[in-house]
Amino acid sequence: MPERILSVDDEPDMLKLMSMIIREKTPYEITTTNNPLEALELIRKGGFDIVIADLKMPGVDGIQLLKAIREFDEDIPVIIVTAYGTVESAIETMQKGAFDFITKPFRKEQILFTIEKAFKFLRIQRENKMLKERLGEK
């Protein structure tokens, strides 16, 4: 079963672009939503390995979403994409537990590289967890 990515953005075209890049360039599955609240529901139901979220969204913004995700899942990498490319916002998101920070407009290679990096991290993390569990069993 392929790994699944959830992309959250208030702009449907951006979601469209994101799903096109993922589908065309990666073996991963992508689910998109322009409603941050729905995104949270989807993540809670499980089955998503990576979340790519826009920072500025109406209703719930990327930071709030990140905070909400961290409340029930500590591990899932969240990549924040933003048009507000300031150092301050980057530092803030990283502090809040984001995996990485990408400024718009970006090159597709940039997002692909970050996704790959996130999966690598995720795999290592899972492996680490499994090994810990085994150690615990013993």
Next chain:
Amino acid sequence: MKKYQDPFEKLFNPFKDRWFNIFSQHFKQIVITTILIFLSIIIFLGWLSAKKVKEVVVDDFNKQQLVLAEYAASMIENNLSHIKRELILLSLSPTIQYSEKTFLFTRLNIAFSSIKDVGGNEIRYIQSERLRTHIINGDRYNISDASEKDIKLLKWAEDKGNKDIILVNNVARSESNHQDGLLISFALPVWQVSVDDIHPISTNKFSGILIITVDAAALIERVTKGIKSVKESYVWVIDKKGTFLYHPASEFIGKNAFSVREEKTKNISFVRINEIQKEKMLKGETGTSWYISGWHKDMEGEMKKLIAFAPIKLHEKQMDMIWSVAVVAPINAVQGAIDSIQIRQFILEGFIILIILICGMFLVALMLRWSQSLKYEVEKKTRELKQSEYQYKSLIENANDIIFTVDKHGTILSINKAGASFFNADTDCMVGQNIAEFCFSEESGHLQLTTIEKVFNTGINKKITYSVNISNREFWLNTSFTLLNDEDGKPMMILGISRDITAEKKKEREEQMYHAEKLASMGTLAAGVAHEINNPLAIILGFVDLLIEKYPKDSQEYDILKTVEKQATNAKRVVENLLSFSRYTEYHEEEVDIKENIESVLAIIKNTMKIKNIYLESRLSEGLPKVKADAGELQQVFLNILNNAIHAMPEGGTLTITTLLCNGKDIQIRFSDTGHGIKREHRTKIFDPLFTTKKVGEGTGLGLSVSYGIITKYGGNITFETTTREESEKTGTTFIISLPSIADNKTP
């Protein structure tokens, strides 16, 4: 402004000198008194000298009279000697000795004619042998018998002891038939001692006696006739008994000199002349004196007379035969002459004094007139000065500006009303205080004091702006300091004229704030816009990126997609610039060398400049301290400004880049072009984002606003100076960037 008058008073009121006033008030009296004193002294000295001259002249005159008296005496003595000589000659004549009848008369006649001129009156020869007397008296010749008196004389003559002795005797007037004057006789015994042809041997027998009688008055008159010292003087002679032998008043002759005067004038005391006669004249003395008389010739009345007297000795052995000759003249006669000279002298002196007085008065009048005109001039000038002083004072007092004077150390010497009311203080309270005490900050005070000292030492006027503290509120003053010199050209004080520019300063600050706020809000706006654009750009670029891979490179679709990508990338750059203006982009602060960065920018645009015919003049200082900034950003600023400069010179020109260190801490970079300058209406907008004068597509309108954002971010400042064709022949713009160097501890 009390103290303000001092220099004026000192300059223009020297005439209030007390002594000068006293002198000018009493000038007339002083001059007149001085002249009077001098005149009195001159008159007194004149009188004294006249008195002395009179004394000297009188003395001289009397001495001259004495000479005359002595001369008269000697002349009389000479005549008497002549008579005596004739007597001796006659007695030695053999004709007489031997009584030769034939020649006796002839011989006696010869002798008589010889003595007749000197007063000889008679020659008498008494023959002892026949007792006969031969008398020759004028033309008459008588021979008579000897009288008893003659016989007496013969007896005296017969005595051998009386041989060769001349006997002098007064002859009583009655004894003679002579009309006037006293007679005097000289008798000499005659002995036969001579020889002649008839009497070859002398017999030495007594022969008789020869007597010559002389009229004393005639004798004296002959001598004194010509003697007159002045026309008023005359001569008189007295004999040993005090009898007048001669006197011009003939009635006095033969009278006693001691009594005859009193007989003539009773109410005058003749004690003095009697004393002189008795004590001096009759004792045979020579001398001069004066006496009081009651007349002189025809003149009558009491008068002082000068007298000079000398003795006449009739016989050496007969001491009782002494006469005295006196020359007298009234002192008035002498004084009259002197007086006339002195009167003339006095008239001359008076005339000279009069001339001196007139000249003096003329001079005094002239001086008074001059001093009056001078006084008038001084008063006029003083009035004018007072008026001008008043005008100046009121000008200073009513000026809206603060006008004050301070000394070298900043101590307030004077301050006008506007100044005192500005500082909410009293003029008197402010005078004496140091000007720095009113400054808002220590820095302001220091600036003021150093400026004052500099102006005092160099004499070069200076204008500074500083803040002062009034009731803990900051006020701004723009003050020009000017050196005031005293009359000798030495630095005296500093004149300060201050203008309250607090309002302007406030406005300026407000404008700055407004400008900054405007720029900041524009930055926020720009940032918002940038974000909104970034989203669609990301979508466009993303799809283009995906799509472009699907077409071969030589296809038309590939070209279209590439164009879309290029334009979208341009848009992305604009957005990045906007963000950097609003400080939203990231930057890396490092220590940056300005020269190095300018040079790297110049390397990029060098070719463009060459093509555009722009000459570059690079005046980049070596070894300037570095600044803390992002090198890339600074290069962007330089590039923006240089691009504008090139754009401003489409037909070529000169671009000058200068770097220098200001105040030891700020680095100043000046970019000067010789372009067309910035139009007046554009000057306030050039830093606004999206403002451009370039054609569409040539400029984004963000270059200067971005540059402004970058420079202010590092604590620097960017300004410009520009001149357009309308303003001057020489056009061009200079952009001045100043950045704090790392030598300065100010943090950006």
